[in-house]
Amino acid sequence: MAVAVLTGIVAIAAGLAPGGSVEANRETSPAPDSTEQAVERILATTAESPSPDRESSTATAVEPPPAAEPAPEMVADVVAGPEWKDETVRSGDNLSLIFKRAGFDNGDVHEVVYESPEGKGLARIYPGQTISFLEAPNGKLAGVKYVASPLETVTYLRGEDGKFSTERIVREPEVRESWTSGEITSSLYMAGQDMGLSQVKILELANIFGGVIDFVLDPRKGDTIHVVYEELYLDGEKYRDGDIIAASFTNQGETFTAYRYEDSVGDVSYYNADGVSMRKAFLMAPVDFTRISSNFNMKRLHPIYKTTRPHRGTDYAAPTGTPVYAAGDGRVIKAGYSRPNGNYVFIQHGDRYVTKYLHLHKRMAKQGQRVAQSDVIGTVGSTGAATGPHLHYEFLMDGVHRNPRTIHKQLPKAKTLPKSEMPSFLEAITPASQQLAALQSGNHLALNQASGEAPQR
Incomplete structure (x- = not known):
């Protein structure tokens, strides 16, 4: 029976506990209690002086003996216990449906979303997320808890004035440094998997070196x-992977190295050891991890027309639907369909350069649209005069077709950090440079000692 009394008291505590956004109340009132603190405070008060209303409404609501005072772990169990009813956001859900499943109506939705601080954030929900509901003893909605991510939880609590306040808890993950090495046996993708890298990290690695290495051919x-x-x-x-701090890729005897650096104005990018940006004006290849079916050849025999026609570009064979990226920043000057080219997109880059992308399955850029390097502008297909799914890629400089595989040597130089920034840059990358050197030499012991961490892989 004591447990029943305690549960009722906690429900009242949770329903009436004042809460609020620390930011909103900083100037007008002290920081409010958290949900757990509010419950603990009211539990302690009730143990000394039980509510007269509770005594008059039920014969069993008597003052509990001192030994019945709840332990801290009991309070925690109650707070996280059955009072909060969890609802998982389903595909196609909206707040009205979710609140209805929990036993509440659209009036409650309006109160939380439009009348509480930061309430509109609750409208941005996604399948798989959790929304929990707290019901007061009188059946009214006392609180809503929204787990936006493992790092962020937002709780809306009804206060004594009947209005909802907001409490946001953001957790900071622990950052651990790791490292790994690998050798190419068939492709970067397979090597990355063997190294224990996630698909996201493998693609990020390819993006970092995408201006100096064609991961299809090189x-x-x-x-x-x-x-x-x-x-x-x-x-x-x-929880998840963090940033790549540094990386090196040795291709056919030549080593390329990249370091992550945040400059004095807060911009983050990757640079080589000399402070030259790894981001070039154009990607070496507009698709990743595919194979070349036909190289640059001005006397190529056309596979359909069986005539010798200039092949002013490079064909990247890939499965239908493979993303095609803009090779550089620019503006779409043409996007449409023709019988020989199929679906196509042409991009103008400054005054001198144009790139063309033919035989697309889908166009995902419109004429006049501005695009940034690595934006997806379409997908690989076999539209037009094509024998199979592939991307035909052309590069023009001053109106003349150039070999996309070699033109990068004639392109503008990449951004270099100013001399005033170099001392800070060199100081910042020194630890990562030492770690890469240890990895490259196979001296893992030195790497572990330098970082003060246990061996990784």
Whole structure:
């Protein structure tokens, strides 16, 4: 019976506990209690002086003996217990449906979303997220808890004035440094998987080196990769990957190195050891991890028309639907369909350069649209005069077709950090540079000692 009394008291506490946004109340009132603090405070008060209303309304609501005072762990169990009713956001759900499943109506939705601080954030929900509801003893909605992500929880609590306040809790993950090395046997993708890198990290690695390496043609068996990166942990378990701190790729005997650096104005990018940006004016290839079916050849025999026609570009064979990227920043000057080209997109880059993308399955850019490097402008297909799914890619400089594989040597130089920035840059990358050197030499012991961490891979 004491447990029943305690549960009722806690329900009242949770329903009446004042809460609010720390930011909103900073000037007018002290910081409000958290949900758990409010429950603990009211529980302690009730244990000394039980509510007269509770005594008069039920014969069993008597003052509990001192030994019945709840332990802290009991309070925590009650707060996280059955009072909060969890609802998982389903595909096609809206707030009205979710509130209805929990036993509440559109009036409650309006109160929380439009009358509470930051309430409109609750409208941005996605399948798989959790929304929890707290019901007061009188059946009214006392609180809503929205788990936006493992790192962020927002709680809306009804106060004594009947209005909802907001409490936002943002957790900071633990950052751990990790590193790995690998060797190309067939492709960057397979090597990355063997190294334990996620697909996202493999694609990020390709983006970093995309201005100096064509990952379709350039990699060779025996090429080596070294990566120093962050991993984020929550409660001792890996939550997700963090940033790549530094990486090196040795391709056919030539080593390319990249370091992550935030400059004095807050811009983050990757640079080589000399402070030259890894981001070039154009990508070496507008698709990733595919194979070339036909190289640049001015006397190529056309596979359909069986005549010798100039092949003023490079064909990247890939499955239908493979994303096609804008090779550089620019404006779409043409996007349409023709019988020989199929679906196509032409992009103007400044005054001198044009890139063309033919035989697309889908166009995802419109004429006049501005695009940035690596934006998806379409997908690989076999429209027009094509024998199979592939991207035909052309590069024109001053109106003349150039070999996309070699033109990069004639393109403008990449951005370089100013001399005033170099001392800070060199100081910032020194630890990562030492780690890469240890990885490249195979001296993992030195790497572990330098970082003060246990061996990784």
